[in-house]
Amino acid sequence: MEKILFDYIEKYIALSEEEKQAIIDLSVFKTFEQDAILLREGQVSNEGFFVVKGCIRCYYMIDGEEKTTAFYTEGEIFAPLCSITGQPSEYFVACVEETILAVSTPEIEQISFEKFPRFESLCRMISEEKVARNQATFDEFKTSSPEQRYLTLLETRYDLVQRVPQYQLASFLGITPQSLSRMRGRLQKRSEDGPEANKLYAAL
């Protein structure tokens, strides 16, 4: 269970045995059932999550409809905005499937930073990289057509296409479920029609 967390951290810094033990002692691993809700709109939580196994998603309720905006899977970290601002959350966080999370709080962070100041450097490096990478993802979303976004998703996060319901995937791509369905149909047809069919289309 800890291995995936150690592997993630060791992309940034090599851990000593003592530090590994401290992480094991501090880490609160929790298992959640499919569809379990981790955070509701209007709630405040101070918890941050590292996904050990499974998938969580963020969604908003807009005019009675769920709008999914983000997914986090194995080896990804996520701290809801309310855990930083203390303001009520504008979105829900729920488990797409049975999920194991390492759950952190400011208290756990504080204890670990005091004992191992390197852990604070680690969190700084992880966050700085996330800011820059997330901006690049946002840029790509802005500069791509829905079809390009879908093809990029097939190429870079194919696991999501397989494990996530279509209606959640549609709003994640910024389109309606009907548009996604039509687009899949078009791409399927293109794949059957011509010799230019490639493994992406074949994967549809």
Place this chain on the structure above:
Amino acid sequence: MEKILFDYIEKYIALSEEEKQAIIDLSVFKTFEQDAILLREGQVSNEGFFVVKGCIRCYYMIDGEEKTTAFYTEGEIFAPLCSITGQPSEYFVACVEETILAVSTPEIEQISFEKFPRFESLCRMISEEKVARNQATFDEFKTSSPEQRYLTLLETRYDLVQRVPQYQLASFLGITPQSLSRMRGRLQKRSEDGPEANKLYAAL
């Protein structure tokens, strides 16, 4: 010049006189002309920026057209992805107007973290907050229509609408300049037509 930087930092931690002096000693303030290019596609830079005065933007060259994806104005911080990954930049960074920046490098950061470990905590807090706030901005972009995005921009970053050319604003909103122009026309007409005209429409 330092005041805007101190004000920004003191939203997170109160600074001692010694720390303020260290920031003055370390800060490299540079002035750039309008349209000066800070980073080109394909280049690698290790510089990060804090905007003291002015406005910088990120843009991609796609099929010979500029696609602007982000603006940073007074009191905002920005580190290009290449400064973290060491990989060539996929985008350009340029000054929209004459701009004064505090320019940082990993070396400057390291010196300051060693002398004032609290500065590393500060950078961690700033980055963690930015990750969560930027995600909320991305969520809003995904779940809004282009018209809603434009009205939100008028409400929350009206300065941008005033200081930035329309074609840059259009791709920032994820639409074509023609769509933005038509949308402004529609909103203008709606404002003239009905008693429901409000200050937002009046501002168009």
